[in-house]
Structures are given as C-alpha cells and as structure tokens.
Amino acid sequence: MENAFSDRITDVPKSFIREILKVTIDNSIISFAGGLPNRQFFPVKGLQQAANDVFEEAGNEILQYANSEGYLGLRQFIADRYRQQDGLEIPVEDILITTGSQQGLDLLGKTFLNEGDDLIIEEPGYLGAIQAFSLYRPRFHPVPVSEGGMDIDVLAQVLQERQPKLLYTVTNFQNPSGISYPDENRRAVARLIDGRPCLIIQDDPYGDLRFTGSRKISFKRLLPENTVLLGSFSKIVAPALRLGWLVARPQIMEKVIVAKQAADLHTDYLAQRILHRFLRDNDIDAHIATIVRQYGKQKEAMVDATEQFFPDGVQSTNPDGGMFLWVTLPEGLSSMRLFEAAIAQKVAFVPGTPFYVDRKDTNTLRLNFSCSDEPTIAEGIRRLGASIKNLL
Template sequence: MNHRYSERICSTQKSFIREILKVTADPEIISFAGGLPNPNLIDDEGIQNAAAALLKEDGKTALQYSTTEGHPPLREWIAERYRTRYGLSVDADQILITNGSQQCLDLVGKVYLDKGDSVVVEDPGYLGAIQSFSMFQPEFLSVSLNEEGPDLEQLADVLNTSSPKFMYGIPNSQNPSGITYSENRRRDLAAILCESDVPFIEDDAYGELQFDGVARRPVSAYMDGEGVLTGSFSKIFSPGMRMGWVCAPAEVMDKVLIAKQASDLHSNYLSQRILSKYLETNDINAHIAVINEEYRKRAEWMVSRMEECFPDDVSFTRPTGGMFVWLTLPEGVSSTRLFDAALKQKVAILPGTPFYADGGGESTARINFSNSDEEQIMTGIKIVADVLEEIRITPQ
C-alpha cells in the first residue's frame, strides 16, 4: 500500500520529551528530564471521593455527551478566578474547556495559521508549542529572553520587518527557562503588540505555581480584553485527566469553537464533572499552597546542590516558581553529549536544543526539580557535575 502522507506530518518532528520519557521509564534512573508534577502531591483520595459522589448523584448525565464549550459551572469557576485573582473582566462564555492546555495550541494553530505565516516565539521556547505550530508549517521568528522577559528591542525589529499572525509566550515560570516576566515588561510588551496589532497567545500553565503565592497579572490584562489566555489544571490537580482551557474574546472564541467541534466535539465530560465536584468540595487554594511549598523546597535543594557541585563557568537560573532550572554550560560543551554520558550513569537531563525553533542551544539544558525527592536531587546533580567534568577533559 502506498501511504501518501501529508507534507505537514512529514515536516513535523517527534516530541523530544516524549521520546526521552520512554527511556527514563526505568525506575533505576533519576529523571530530571520530564515536566511531571510530583505524584505524591496529587490528591487521589479527594478525586476518588469527588468521583464517587458525582456518579451517585448524577452519574447518567456525567457519562453522556455534552456541549463543546464545556461544563458551565466549571467554566464559571475559571472566569470567577480570573476576576478575583487577576482583576480581569471575564465571562464564562469566554471560556472553552480543552483536553489539556496542549490542545489549546493546536486549536490556536488551526484558527490563525496558514502555511508560510510567521509566528513570534520566545528563544528558548516551549518545545510542545513549537511542535504543535509546526504542523501548520509557519515561519518562526525568535525573540531572546532576558531576566525580565522578552527582549523588546529584538521584538520591535521583528515587528518592523514582518507581519506575524501572533506572538506566543509563557510569562510565568517560562518553560524551559523558568523566567517570570517583570510587571514593567508585561506592560511594555502589551503596548508594543497592541500598537502593531499582533495578538498575544499567553500560555499560563504555571501561573498558580509561584512560590511566594503572589498572583501576577497576565499580559492580557494590559491589552484591553484582546489577549488570548490558555490555562491548565494539570499542574495543580491531575495531569492524567487532561483538563485545560482557552479564554478568548467573543470573536476569537467563535473560531476556536469551530476548530474544537471539528477536532473532538467536546473534552472528556466525566473528567470535567469530577473536577467541578472536587472544586465544590475541597479547598483548592490550600492544596496549591502545599504544592508551592514543596516545589520551593525542591528548587532550593537543586540550586544549592548546583552551587556546591558545578564549576563557576556553569550558570543556572534560580526559579521563583514552576518546575525547571535552566542550565547554561561553558561554550563548546555539548548538552547532548552530557545527556548521553549522564544517562549511562542512570541520570537523565533534557538537552536544550529542541527548545530553539531556529536551531542552537547546544550548550543549554533543562533540569526538572518537581518530580524528585531530596536524595535524588543531591545524588543526581552530583552525578551530572562529575560527568560534566569528565566530558570536558575527554575528547569526543
């Protein structure tokens, strides 16, 4: 049989993370490679109780088809959180429930992108977004990050010479760098994008994971209601239930709904109902506070161990939220080679190259701290440091 595949699927690479996760499934491996929430912080008992109560009270309805937009009480909960946490004027009609925030990226691509269109992305940027948008065969325009957020001079140059369909970014605990945009950078970014009439697709998957508990206003808050926000329950509730959402202006939401209907009719309704019941009967804020405290400790353990073990010419971020530390190796030292050598010693890291849409990043790596305990962090980082020293003095 001659399977004549589409150009888009042939030009899209496999997910580097998903392929590595197959390798690191070995329980003997200390894995800093994924972006997994810590399983000990998933409230499985609370979810079990919510599921049992739901099925007893309204099981037949919860197991039926539903509307594309999603369960109304869940959408209202999200809208109310935007109003109370961020001071945004958001209505439940602006919320669409998705299969994780990853589906949001696919829907955005379907709504905005034709082959050859340009998209502004962070450099480094989230590789899941790069892969998702690649299906639509755009041109990626990369803008570097500094400690406050995107380099606005670079962005201005990009916008002066091109007409991108949108800019995509992660302002809170950016994946992979861990950088959180400053408030001033958010305001200035919004002003530049509004002046250029370029939408901002704001991925807020890590917005609740801020170690100081402070709610940072989205870039969309400074865009007169024209921003498109995406969110996720994966980091604070359950990644396996795949619950995310899009929050968008009415005109955009009309298009997103069409794309969603064509994709899968609606997201898992049983999961929506269980999540909604859980939010009714549990203190999610207290649960998030516990997660943040545990992740704060793990981040501090990792940074402290890196300070102790790594040489001075290795730099790394000091996260204030999220799940990741971003490592920059000395010039000429390959993170791919470091990955290969460390894996032989039963420790997995994630090389930085897949996070660069235009290539590069060979001397960078992403290190996850959320899914490891103190002993694994202490042992694993020392092994990475030792392997790093070995490959620096050993020719390829």
C-alpha cells in the same frame, strides 16, 4: 506507504522529551528529564469521592454528549478565579474547556495560521507549542527571553520587518527556563503590540506554583482585545484529567469553537463534572499551598546542589516558582554530548536543542525538580556535575 503521509505531519519532529523518557524507564537512573507533577500530591481520595458523588446524583446525565463550550459550573469557577487572583472580569461565554491547554494551542493554530504566516515564539521556547504550531507550517521568529523577560529590541525588529499573527508566551515560570517576565517588560511588550493585528497567547500552566514574590500583571489587563489566555488543571490537580481552558473575546471564540467541534465535539464531560465537584467540595488553595511548599524545598535543594557541584562557568536560573531550572554550560560544550555522558552515570536531563526552532546543538539544558526528593536531587546533581567536569 511513505508517499501517503501529508507534508505537514512529515515535517513535524517527534517529541524529543517523550523519546528521552524511554531512556529513563530504568529505575536506576535519576531523571530530571520529565515535566511531570509529583504524583505524591494527586488528590486521589478527593477525586474518588467527587466521582462517587456525581455518579450517585447525576449518573445518566454525566455520561451523555455535552455542549462544546464545556460545563458551565467549571467555566464559572475559572471566571471566579480570574476575578479573585488577577482582578480580571472574564465573562463565562469567553471561556472554552479544552482537552488540556495543549489542545488550545492546536485550536489556535487551526484558527489563525496559514502556511508561511509569521509567528513569534520565545527562545528558548516550550517544545509542545513548537510541535503544535509546526503542523500548520508557519514561519517561526524566535525572540530571546531571559531574567529580564522578552528581548524588546529583537521583538521590535521582528515587528518592524514582519507581520506576525501570533506571539506565544509562557510569562510565569517559563518552560523550559523557569523565568518570569517582570511587569515592566510585560508593559513594554504590550506597547509594541498595541495597535497591531497580532494576538498574544499567554499560556500559564505554572502560574499558581509560586514560591516567592507576587503575582504579575496579565497581558489580558494590558491588552484585553489582543490577548488569548490558556490555563490548565494538570499542574494543580492531575494531568490525567486532560482538562484545560482557553479565554478569548467573542469574535475569536466563535471560530475556535468551530475548530473544537471539528476536532472532538467536546472535552470529556465526565472528567469535567468530577473535577468541578472536587473543586466545589475541597479547598483548592490549601491543596496548591501544599504542592508549593514541597516544590519550593525541592527547588532550593537543586539550586544549592548546583552551587556545590557544578564547576565554575556553569550558570543556572533560580526561579520564583514552577518546575524547572535552565542551565547554560560553558561556550562550546554540547548538551547532547553531556547527555550521553550523564546517562552513563545514571542521571538524565533534557538537552536544550528541542527548545529552539533553528539550532542543531546547544550548550543549554533543562532540569526538572518537581519529581525528585531532596537527597535524590543532591545525588543526581553531584553525578551531573562530575559529568560536566569530565568534559571540560
């Protein structure tokens, strides 16, 4: 049977995080491994009321097949948000509703990538994007990202030596590092891409989860013809709805819709209608503000705990939003080895290795703060700090 599988599926690794989550099923383990929104803030009653209302008013309609582009009212809501928040005029026709923003990655891979095509990805980069694009067997070119954004010198070198079709970025509160590209770095990236046949994919699942600072400029404003936007309702409403979106100019959208039709005809229409009704009848900004206040407290608790319990030589990011901290251990200390030691102390995290495309082991790791209260965070970081000290 082994010979029956395609080369592409054989080459793609399992989701490392999904495998780790199996270890953390034990309720005695404090887990900073997931990238999950806090279920405490799912708007259960609001979604329940929205579902009741749409079934009452349009029951037969919402159970039927629908168009591939997605429900017009939901697409208009997204267009209005871009206008209000970023000053972007996005035509409704340029918006496609996807089955989570993860499907957007898959559709773009299908639409653009042939085997061996060049693709620029952040280092460290989003594991889900690495996995999605790997199916199409591109040649990955990792470019380091840090508090200063994307490494402009490395990016310039890649662009000089290769002809990448795509550049994938999570510019706001990046997964896994939590960093955000400063505006000046975004402009520098745009200047390098300008005039080249390279498409910037700006994935922004965390952009609304800002604790401090102000919104940054979008690549869609800097390079409108060269930018595709991805967004998601998973972090601000509920991930189980599996609703995201893709924004692209008409020439790209035409091809992406073909890929969408081949994949699933259309995204769950019932979920779209329920979500739209919820958004229409509730103050989403007030809901987001509640999430942001709590996540901000949890982030501060984790930063404070790392400062108290981590030994000298361990560095952590301090993001302005999102859900993650990125930790760099002293050189030579394996995060995989630390993971084994930490599990013995009943605390879990994600080692940094799966966020790179060409490394077997690293001295980095990702911590999630959105799903643990402040006392649990303090205790978990205390255990993790002790585990680090024992390995030094």
